[in-house]
Amino acid sequence: MKMPVPDRGVIDRKAAIVAGLRRIVPGAGVIDAPEELRAYECDALAAYRCPPLAVVLPSTTEEVSAVLRFLHGQGVPVVPRGSGTSLAGGALPTADSVILGVSRMTRVLEVDLADRIIRVESGRTNLSVSGAVEADGFFYAPDPSSQLACAIAGNVAMNSGGAHCLKYGVTTNNLLGVTMVLMDGTVVTLGGGHMDAGGLDLLGVVCGSEGQLGVVTEATLRILPKPEGARPVLIAFGSNEVAGACVSDIIRAGVLPVAIEFMDRPCIEACEAFAKAGYPDCEALLIVEVEGSEAEIDHQIGLIRQIAGRHAPLEFRESRSADEAARIWLGRKSAFGAMGRIADYICLDGTIPVSELPRVLAGIADLSAKYGLKVANVFHAGDGNMHPLILFDANDPADLDRAERLGADILTLCVQAGGCLTGEHGVGVEKRDLMGVQFAPADMEAQMAVKDVFDPSWLLNPAKVFPLDVSAARRRGADAA
Amino acid sequence: MLTPATEAEVADAVGSARGPLRIRGGGTRDPGRPGPGEVLSVAGLAGIELYEPGALTLVVRAGTALAEVEALLAAEGQRLPFEPPDLRGLLGTAGVSTIGGVLATNASGPRRVQAGAARDAALGVRFVDGAGRVVKNGGRVMKNVTGYDLVRLMAGSRGTLGVLTEVALKVLPAPPASAMLRLEGLAPADAVAAMAAALCSPFEVTGAAHLPGDGPDAGTLLRIEGFEDSVAYRAAQLSAVLRPWGEVVADREQARVAGAWARVRDAVPFHARQGDVWRVSLRASRAAEVLARVAGACDLNDWFMDWGGGLLWMCLPEGTDLRAHAGTFDGHATLVRASDATRARIAPVPPEAPAVAALSRALRARFDPRGLLNPGLMDAA
Ligand SMILES: Cc1cc2nc3c(=O)[nH]c(=O)nc-3n(C[C@H](O)[C@H](O)[C@H](O)COP(=O)(O)OP(=O)(O)OC[C@H]3O[C@@H](n4cnc5c(N)ncnc54)[C@H](O)[C@@H]3O)c2cc1C
Numbered sequence: 001m002k003m004p005v006p007d008r009g010v011i012d013r014k015a016a017i018v019a020g021l022r023r024i025v026p027g028a029g030v031i032d033a034p035e036e037l038r039a040y041e042c043d044a045l046a047a048y049r050c051p052p053l054a055v056v057l058p059s060t061t062e063e064v065s066a067v068l069r070f071l072h073g074q075g076v077p078v079v080p081r082g083s084g085t086s087l088a089g090g091a092l093p094t095a096d097s098v099i100l101g102v103s104r105m106t107r108v109l110e111v112d113l114a115d116r117i118i119r120v121e122s123g124r125t126n127l128s129v130s131g132a133v134e135a136d137g138f139f140y141a142p143d144p145s146s147q148l149a150c151a152i153a154g155n156v157a158m159n160s161g162g163a164h165c166l167k168y169g170v171t172t173n174n175l176l177g178v179t180m181v182l183m184d185g186t187v188v189t190l191g192g193g194h195m196d197a198g199g200l201d202l203l204g205v206v207c208g209s210e211g212q213l214g215v216v217t218e219a220t221l222r223i224l225p226k227p228e229g230a231r232p233v234l235i236a237f238g239s240n241e242v243a244g245a246c247v248s249d250i251i252r253a254g255v256l257p258v259a260i261e262f263m264d265r266p267c268i269e270a271c272e273a274f275a276k277a278g279y280p281d282c283e284a285l286l287i288v289e290v291e292g293s294e295a296e297i298d299h300q301i302g303l304i305r306q307i308a309g310r311h312a313p314l315e316f317r318e319s320r321s322a323d324e325a326a327r328i329w330l331g332r333k334s335a336f337g338a339m340g341r342i343a344d345y346i347c348l349d350g351t352i353p354v355s356e357l358p359r360v361l362a363g364i365a366d367l368s369a370k371y372g373l374k375v376a377n378v379f380h381a382g383d384g385n386m387h388p389l390i391l392f393d394a395n396d397p398a399d400l401d402r403a404e405r406l407g408a409d410i411l412t413l414c415v416q417a418g419g420c421l422t423g424e425h426g427v428g429v430e431k432r433d434l435m436g437v438q439f440a441p442a443d444m445e446a447q448m449a450v451k452d453v454f455d456p457s458w459l460l461n462p463a464k465v466f467p468l469d470v471s472a473a474r475r476r477g478a479d480a481a
Numbered sequence: 482m483l484t485p486a487t488e489a490e491v492a493d494a495v496g497s498a499r500g501p502l503r504i505r506g507g508g509t510r511d512p513g514r515p516g517p518g519e520v521l522s523v524a525g526l527a528g529i530e531l532y533e534p535g536a537l538t539l540v541v542r543a544g545t546a547l548a549e550v551e552a553l554l555a556a557e558g559q560r561l562p563f564e565p566p567d568l569r570g571l572l573g574t575a576g577v578s579t580i581g582g583v584l585a586t587n588a589s590g591p592r593r594v595q596a597g598a599a600r601d602a603a604l605g606v607r608f609v610d611g612a613g614r615v616v617k618n619g620g621r622v623m624k625n626v627t628g629y630d631l632v633r634l635m636a637g638s639r640g641t642l643g644v645l646t647e648v649a650l651k652v653l654p655a656p657p658a659s660a661m662l663r664l665e666g667l668a669p670a671d672a673v674a675a676m677a678a679a680l681c682s683p684f685e686v687t688g689a690a691h692l693p694g695d696g697p698d699a700g701t702l703l704r705i706e707g708f709e710d711s712v713a714y715r716a717a718q719l720s721a722v723l724r725p726w727g728e729v730v731a732d733r734e735q736a737r738v739a740g741a742w743a744r745v746r747d748a749v750p751f752h753a754r755q756g757d758v759w760r761v762s763l764r765a766s767r768a769a770e771v772l773a774r775v776a777g778a779c780d781l782n783d784w785f786m787d788w789g790g791g792l793l794w795m796c797l798p799e800g801t802d803l804r805a806h807a808g809t810f811d812g813h814a815t816l817v818r819a820s821d822a823t824r825a826r827i828a829p830v831p832p833e834a835p836a837v838a839a840l841s842r843a844l845r846a847r848f849d850p851r852g853l854l855n856p857g858l859m860d861a862a
Contacts, residue, residue, distance in 0.1 A: 439627075
């Protein structure tokens, strides 16, 4: 993976740039010591690392504005950062860039239960947003598996999803407003406590823009009343095809579960070995969770049982207690950890039409055999968001290269099946060079036109999302400035 | 009038245009300032590209009639989640509403409060920008964060950034049963409080409206939808929640429930009323206060609330600028119905803060460099 050649002119001015930052953010809020910068050299895509020039951790929107105005004047690239859990390298720095982290901005600014909104500073973690309203019976719906660590800032930038978005939608569907700072220091407020834009839906394009349009400092989020109850069932099948068909039939029947999770045999075996959740020995299994009162849950599970019955399930396991429910989720929730125990892995994130599930899973199996690397599948089946995990050995550079090529082939397969490269993790640097598989030049040109408007000098997170050759002219323009 | 029948013909028509164009779907909505230009009708781009009920996805050409889409979905027991309003009765327009026009105006009805707006259901778009370039964004899958989200940018852009040629939408199952609960005689602030209590309950309210007065159609209305037993259960539970605000009347008769919500959706109370119609999106908890301010400052002909108070419909004497009377509030006011003269004088689309307006203007200049697409339609000044 290539990154642009860092600007020597910027690196040579490090001392002056750091001094300038210190004038705005006093004390420990500016980091420039090499050993401390190492904590910021990568995000959760740990295969790629590069220490930044410096890190700045402002405490207020005003400080963010002053920092950006200063760095804009200095022509220094900026990489916004939340908690650094991106799986796409979205927060990967370059040697000539300053990381602007919002981790000190974690306050809850307002909770209005009657209006069902919460306004927070963007460095607050996803789970602690729900935590702030939990005692009142509310929650914030988008729930990435990383929710204990990841920040709302990163969620907004990546338009993150989670297991429950089949029913509740992803970040963009639960985001009502932001305060953000443009690269030149201008503070902009989009949306608020009301619904929908009066003019152009700028909030809609800011969400998912991967830190390339502005630094988000505050967010107004929709909170929802907690359901009366929720219960999962586990259904085991003899083949991926049958499990896929069952997913489609459940949706078709008008049941709208909150989650339908899918695991294939390699994944089930790894999870069993690790978590011992007592999963059945089968080719594929579904975990389907429904919500409501006891009677409503019984009714929906009854329907699901009927539908599953038409697909000759090997087992239909209901949970009779909170403990049994937890055991059903246990394997799924430990899937990533289990994989991490066996080998290093790359987690892909393509989405496909649900109807293509069997065909794409068969295609992945073929590719896995061709490259000689194991692939385990665990994913949000209700919305077709796949997470193939490619297992490899990170100590072997040739293996990483092979794993990346296999990943590219799998994502290409997803696009050919009518899907996309990434359903929730974002493009970052990881899928940057595959954008041409999904988009024609005019499609990318239209997207880059948006960046031209928000960040004319292309200083915000410039080497992400768009293939380097596609964005070259724009970034060079920035170098010349 | 230009009447392209394919996307390529739209691209040709825009690419070779020498002067401004007015982009039209079915011509049933008046989305902004009147202005000059030759009409470019997208109605010729009609037809279903793909419908997969098992994946809840629908891809249609932008000129496809809304009614055709709704009929197609109904036949499979599904529907559009966002309940798009039919504004013909309100605006006195004729013709056929198109799906492209619905998305271009982000037209969303009572269920917006629970299922999201048109912008939330949109999965992908194809459009022709002002330079005649064909652009696609999003796709047909439920989750997609590949590249920037131009789908939401196009939703509500009223033809000023590009001409939509194809739209992919998420659809939902149409539940077999519904119920409506009704409270009578509440003052605006009490109605908002009652609706908030309902929306804060776990009983999945899919509509919360308040129509003032005391006729059989008036009152504070809550809607529940779902499977038969579940609706019965939740209606009973919700009645208990609402009890502090008075006697709760439940109606489970499907046609009556549907009719009542169509009245709210299409602003039927204003159809026969003289005056300009405004639609104010705001924080529900501020609705009563803003309403009182407007009522105190001018002759408010009529009003009602949707979205639990988050949407305030107001009918004002012709030519009255509601924004001058509503004070400052978290939200915005759109002029939905007024004469051409009024809409030339008072911007139908709400003005934006200077920094936001600058971004919007610059985006328009990039997507439509020659200023051909509905020029002026979304301008505030
Ligand atoms: C174990 C694990 C499980 C995960 N599970 C999920 C999952 O289920 N669903 C899912 O969607 N994702 C998942 N992720 C990915 C990741 O957690 C999300 O992308 C998350 O939103 C990133 O948040 P963050 O605060 O860590 O952002 P970072 O990693 O710090 O940054 C992510 C991106 O956001 C930008 N950014 C950060 N802060 C700002 C700001 N203030 N303004 C503008 N841009 C900003 C960065 O530049 C970068 O491009 C998972 C990751 C891990 C490690």
